[in-house]
Amino acid sequence: MSGPDSPVYAGVDIGGTTTQVVLCDAELKVLDRADTATPARSGGRAMIAAVLDALAVVRARTPGRLAAVGVGAAGVVDSASGHILVASDSFTDWAGFPVTAALRAALGVPVFLDNDVNAFLRGEIACGAATGEADVLGMTLGTGVGGALWTGGELRAGAHGAAGEIGHIPGFGDLPCTCGGRGHLETLASARSLRARYGERTGRELTAREVAEAAREGDADAHAVYAAAGAGVARAITMTAGLVDIGTVVIGGGVSGSWTLLEPLIQGPLAAEPPISGHPVKLLRATLGADAVPLGAAARARHEPAAGEGGPGPAR
Numbered sequence: 001m002s003g004p005d006s007p008v009y010a011g012v013d014i015g016g017t018t019t020q021v022v023l024c025d026a027e028l029k030v031l032d033r034a035d036t037a038t039p040a041r042s043g044g045r046a047m048i049a050a051v052l053d054a055l056a057v058v059r060a061r062t063p064g065r066l067a068a069v070g071v072g073a074a075g076v077v078d079s080a081s082g083h084i085l086v087a088s089d090s091f092t093d094w095a096g097f098p099v100t101a102a103l104r105a106a107l108g109v110p111v112f113l114d115n116d117v118n119a120f121l122r123g124e125i126a127c128g129a130a131t132g133e134a135d136v137l138g139m140t141l142g143t144g145v146g147g148a149l150w151t152g153g154e155l156r157a158g159a160h161g162a163a164g165e166i167g168h169i170p171g172f173g174d175l176p177c178t179c180g181g182r183g184h185l186e187t188l189a190s191a192r193s194l195r196a197r198y199g200e201r202t203g204r205e206l207t208a209r210e211v212a213e214a215a216r217e218g219d220a221d222a223h224a225v226y227a228a229a230g231a232g233v234a235r236a237i238t239m240t241a242g243l244v245d246i247g248t249v250v251i252g253g254g255v256s257g258s259w260t261l262l263e264p265l266i267q268g269p270l271a272a273e274p275p276i277s278g279h280p281v282k283l284l285r286a287t288l289g290a291d292a293v294p295l296g297a298a299a300r301a302r303h304e305p306a307a308g309e310g311g312p313g314p315a316r
Contacts, residue, residue, distance in 0.1 A: 008064035011298025012051055013116065013290075014073040016040055016090045019047070021054040022294040023062050028127050028302060030291070032058040040090050044097030052106055068110040068304065070297030071099055072119025079157055082113045112300050116293050117146035117164075118155055120286070123296030124250045125150055128288040133248040137164060137240050139233070141255035144178065145186040147236075151244055166236045188232040191255050197225045212258035226258070230265025234273070237266075237283075241275035252286030259285045 008031065013020040020035045034054040039046040051071075059066065075094065076086035082100025100111040114122065121138030124130045130138075130150075138148040145167030149156045156163045167186045168179055175187035187193050191208035198204065198211045201221040206214065214222035237249050256262065266283060275281060286292060 004063045004065070006064045007067035008062065009067055009298045009301045010055055010058075010069040011119075011294035011296070011301065012055070012069065012071045013119070013293035013297065014038060014047060014051065014071060015116070015293075016074055016088070019050050019054060020290065020294050021051065021058055022291065022298060023055075023058045023064070024295070024298045024302070025064070026302065028295060028299055030295070031064070032062045033294075034058050040094070041092050043093035044084075044099075044102070047091075047094065047097075048099070048102045048106070051103065055107075066107065066109055068112070068301035069103055069107060070112045070114070070119070070299070070301035071103070072114050072116040072293040072297040073099060074116050076161060077113050077115045078161060079113055079118075082111065085161070110301070110304065112297070112304055114155075114297060114300060115146075115148075115161070116140075118148045118157070119294075119296035119300070120146075120252055120292045121148040121150055121164075121250070121296065122155060122299050123288050123292035123294075124252070124286050125296075126299035127295060128250070128292060129284040129286050130248060130250045133250075133282075135244070135246045136248045136250060137166070137237065137246045139166065139236075139249065139251045140253035141189050141191070141229075141233070141251060142253035143190060143192055145184075145190050146253075149240075149244065149246070151246070164240075166240060169236070169239070171239075172232050172235070185232050185236050189229040189255065191253075194225055194229060194255065197228070198222060201225065208255055209257065212261050215261055226261055227265050229255075230262055231269045233262075234266045234269035237270060237281055238273055238275055241277065241281055245275075245277055246281065247279065248282040248284060250284045250286050252288075252292060256285055 011022045019038045022033045034057045036054045087094040103111040136150040140146040147164040147166035149164030170183040177184040194208040
């Protein structure tokens with residue numbers, strides 16, 4: 001139980017439709033949570049105001065002294081400066097917005113920014129499926145395909161914040177991708193693409209979950225669509241393992257809800273074409289669900305020395 005002077009840490013997930021806030025103690029135990037609609041069309045200031053309103057709700061209900069805030073946001077971000085670099089057309093006046101400066105000015109505490117997939121991986125490392133793993137590729141198979149890389153016990157953002165973004169590397173066919181490129185993994189393994197590929201084969205419009213159900217019931221076209229997705233994910237894993245020698249992959253996102261169908265369709269190609277190291281890659285399903293991003297954001301806030309609360313937290 002937190003006392004009035006005990007440090008607490010906020011984790012925020014700013015998604016395209018919903019903003020989630022969790023308040024955690026120093027051990028990353030969730031003390032309270034709130035969510036609100038994301039005013040994505042109303043601009044950055046309105047989105048930050050929504051975060052502050054949700055945070056005010058949980059702070060009013062939960063004793064403790066706010067020590068730091070972590071934010072996971074959709075899009076390409078500059079973690080060092082705390083700005084959004086690139087945002088989808090679902091957001092208005094979000095690209096270029098100074099997220100950390102706006103929240104720091106309002107709250108008077110350190111604030112840290114990651115993109116949502118990096119925060120997802122931080123969460124699964126801190127208190128989810130990948131706890132204790134040293135070299136991990138995180139993948140989210142949702143509306144799109146996101147990736148993040150954890151090596152040597154820390155997140156690797158890369159020179160431009162795009163390390164681990166396996167969803168947008170070409171070499172997976174020639175289909176047009178939502179990002180403007182062609183042949184990216186996202187054209188095979190995202191929920192949107194599973195629906196589209198099935199529609200192309202059959203003329204029927206089903207959701208990705210319905211395609212999975214059809215595959216389980218013996219629909220050959222549905223199974224072929226998921227098999228292509230599984231083979232693509234396996235190839236992406238082998239490529240990553242060959243480049244940076246990761247030992248573990250953790251997969252989340254809505255498509256991972258069909259894990260009993262998807263896992264063997266990934267494991268089969270992985271076994272047929274193993275990494276050059278000769279060591280198998282451990283394949284894990286994410287366990288935190290919607291909590292992964294806000295918990296990962298809170299984990300960063302807890303760990304960063306700038307938070308100034310008695311040294312590093314339980315995980316990086």
